[in-house]
Each structure stands twice: as C-alpha cells, then as structure tokens.
Amino acid sequence: MKAFRNLFILIILTVFALVACATEDTEDNADQDTGNDKNTGYTVEHSMGVAEIPDTPERIVILTNEGTEALLAMGIKPVGAVQSWVGDPWYEHIAADMEGVEVVGTESEVNLEAVAALEPDLIIGTKLRQEEIYEQLNAIAPTVLSETLRGNWQENFKLYAEAVNQTDKGQEVLDEYNQRIEDLSAQLGDQLSKKISVVRFMAGDVRIYHKDSFSGVILEQLGFARAEGQDVNDFAETNVTKERIPAMDGDVLFYFTYETGDGEATKLEEDWVNDPLFQQLNAVSSGNAHRVSDTIWNTAGGVIAANLVLDEMEQIFLQ
Known part of the structure; x- marks a missing residue:
C-alpha cells in the first residue's frame, strides 16, 4: 500500500513538471512572436493625449508645413504631406526634396481618404488645425498633434523628432x-x-x-x-x-x-x-x-x- 502511494505521488509530480514546462515553452514562444514590438515600441505625449507607436515609423504623413521641413531636415521623406501655402504644390526651397510625395490636402482641409490610402504608420499634425478630425486620423494610424504653431519652431521640432523616434538626430539638427x-x-x-x-x-x-x-x-x-x-x-x-x-x-x-x-x-x-x-x-x-x-x-x-x-x-x- 505504501509503495502504491509513493508511485501515485511520483506520477502527480511528473504531471505537474510536464505542465510547467509546457507553460514555460508557450510563454517563450509568445515572447518570441511579439517581443520585437515590445522592445521597439514607444509612447509620445502630445496635445491630445498619449500616442502608442509600436515601432519606428517608415510611412509618415505630415499635416503641417513646418513639420514637413522638420522631417526633411532629419533626412526623412514623408509618404504624404499637406500642400505648401504657396507653390505647386511645394515651396520652391523644398520642391526637389519632396519629389514623389503625395499631397493630402492643406493644413486647414486634410483629405482623409488620401491619408488612409497611403497606409501610414504615423501621422503628425497640429491641434490648432486638426483637432476636429483627430479621432478619424487616429483611427487610420497613431497620430501626434502639436498644441499650436508658433514663432519658436524649435518647440514643435522636438515633438516631431520624438514622434519619429529620432531624438538624437533631431538634437543634432537643433x-x-x-x-x-x-x-x-x-x-x-x-x-x-x-x-x-x-x-x-x-x-x-x-x-x-x-x-x-x-x-x-x-x-x-x-x-x-x-x-x-x-x-x-x-x-x-x-x-x-x-x-x-x-x-x-x-x-x-x-x-x-x-x-x-x-x-x-x-x-x-x-x-x-x-x-x-x-x-x-x-x-x-x-x-x-x-x-x-x-x-x-x-x-x-x-x-x-x-x-x-x-x-x-x-x-x-x-x-
């Protein structure tokens, strides 16, 4: 009887050990499947809250003219941008660098369909112009909005650099x-x-x-x-x-x-x-x-x- 009880305990312990190993393997596999996102994701505080960005963005849509210059200065060409206030469609001093970039409306009238069609992984704009369409933009891709547009462009520049996960490069430009x-x-x-x-x-x-x-x-x-x-x-x-x-x-x-x-x-x-x-x-x-x-x-x-x-x-x- 005693031998039978010891055998039963041994079986139970073996089952627990096998379950624990299986659980650990499952967790390891889950980490392998999603670990890259966890390791490279980041958050950005902005005028409308906190944007959760899963990875350094590659397809960026920019909805301010000063923001367009910020991206170009950091060596980033957006996939889409709002039209320059003067030019066809870009300011003369940035036209060459903007070749191939799609127009997505103006700062005051963003074309949401054009934005969505570009399948961006980040949208950058300003609360001053785009507060009313923020929820629609954020449904397309993580969206970061500055509070306003101001004479001291450096304040917004720092936010834009943080949004594209290029704070070091941004600081170099500044x-x-x-x-x-x-x-x-x-x-x-x-x-x-x-x-x-x-x-x-x-x-x-x-x-x-x-x-x-x-x-x-x-x-x-x-x-x-x-x-x-x-x-x-x-x-x-x-x-x-x-x-x-x-x-x-x-x-x-x-x-x-x-x-x-x-x-x-x-x-x-x-x-x-x-x-x-x-x-x-x-x-x-x-x-x-x-x-x-x-x-x-x-x-x-x-x-x-x-x-x-x-x-x-x-x-x-x-x-």
Whole structure:
C-alpha cells in the first residue's frame, strides 16, 4: 500500500513538471512572436493625449508645413504631406526634396481618404488645425498633434523628432542651427545694436511684426535690437493704416508680401512702398530697406527656412 502511494505521488509530480514546462515553452514562444514590438515600441505625449507607436515609423504623413521641413531636415521623406501655402504644390526651397510625395490636402482641409490610402504608420499634425478630425486620423494610424504653431519652431521640432523616434538626430539638427546663431551673432558684433523693423503686406491687411513671430524669434536669438514699438512679446500689430507708416521705421527694415496669385497683395505693397510717408522712412532713405521672401521669412515657419534667413542675414550684414 505504501509503495502504491509513493508511485501515485511520483506520477502527480511528473504531471505537474510536464505542465510547467509546457507553460514555460508557450510563454517563450509568445515572447518570441511579439517581443520585437515590445522592445521597439514607444509612447509620445502630445496635445491630445498619449500616442502608442509600436515601432519606428517608415510611412509618415505630415499635416503641417513646418513639420514637413522638420522631417526633411532629419533626412526623412514623408509618404504624404499637406500642400505648401504657396507653390505647386511645394515651396520652391523644398520642391526637389519632396519629389514623389503625395499631397493630402492643406493644413486647414486634410483629405482623409488620401491619408488612409497611403497606409501610414504615423501621422503628425497640429491641434490648432486638426483637432476636429483627430479621432478619424487616429483611427487610420497613431497620430501626434502639436498644441499650436508658433514663432519658436524649435518647440514643435522636438515633438516631431520624438514622434519619429529620432531624438538624437533631431538634437543634432537643433545643435547645428543654434551653433549658427551663436557664430553669426558673434560676427555681427556692434551691428546688433541696429534697430530692426519687420513689415508684411497681405491682400486686405498690413502688419508690423513683433517678437513672437517666426522672423521675430530669429532676430531675438541673434540679439538684434528692435524698432520702437516692436520690442514686445506678442505676434504683430495687424490691419494697420497708412497713418502708422512712421511706426515701421528703424535702422533696417525688412518687408515681405504674401501673394496668393491674384496680384492683390502685390498691388497693395506697391501702393504702400511708393507712398511719400514710406519713402521718407529713415531705413528707406538710407538704403537699408530690404524686400525679402515671405515664404522664407514667415510662411514656411520651419528649420530649413530659418537657416535660409540666416543665409540672408550673412549676405546683408557681412558682405
């Protein structure tokens, strides 16, 4: 009887051991099947919550113009992007790098069907423009939205770099840009005391730009003084009248025009710059008024355009 009981216990222990081994093998196989996703997946906090991205994305759709420049600067070509505000369909300064990229609407009117057709594994946009369609975008692929679009493009750039799992490369791009700022500022020296004025012409609107604008941030980073009334931490004075032309004066004046193709903004610009009040500005009469590209100095709003602004600064002040 005792021998039978010992044999029974031995059988039970053997069964338990076999079950445990089988369970362990099953778990090991499960880890092998899904381990890559677990090891390479990551999360990104953004304006609409937390995006769970299973792996470094290869097919990216970008829904902001500044974001397009961010990806290109990191060596990433998106499969789809919103059309540039000016161009057919891309800004001239990025057109060559965007060859073969599909247009998926504009920042304000995204074509969801076009986005879905590209089968992206990541979508990047901005809450400012795409909050209402976030759920639809997120149903297509993990979606990361910045809070807004701002003069200081570097804030969004860091989010975009995190979203594509390229924080090191992103920091490299930022470090190179900021080194350019430091070097150019040192070269400019005493010229930084010159008071800079920035003006924009649009159809039906004339603006005097302040510090919290794309060009305003760059000027501040370099250390330039700003014209009287423009050294304030907001975006711009809008809908100015000709009586405000004297407020456009400075030691140096940069002005640019947002032309959509109907010629209205260009006509407005010509009317204003030929006005006697404008011609009497110190910056104009001294030959220090410069007409520059609206795309580069304002509309594009990304890292590539920022570097092109620095190129122009070097040409104007150092050559």
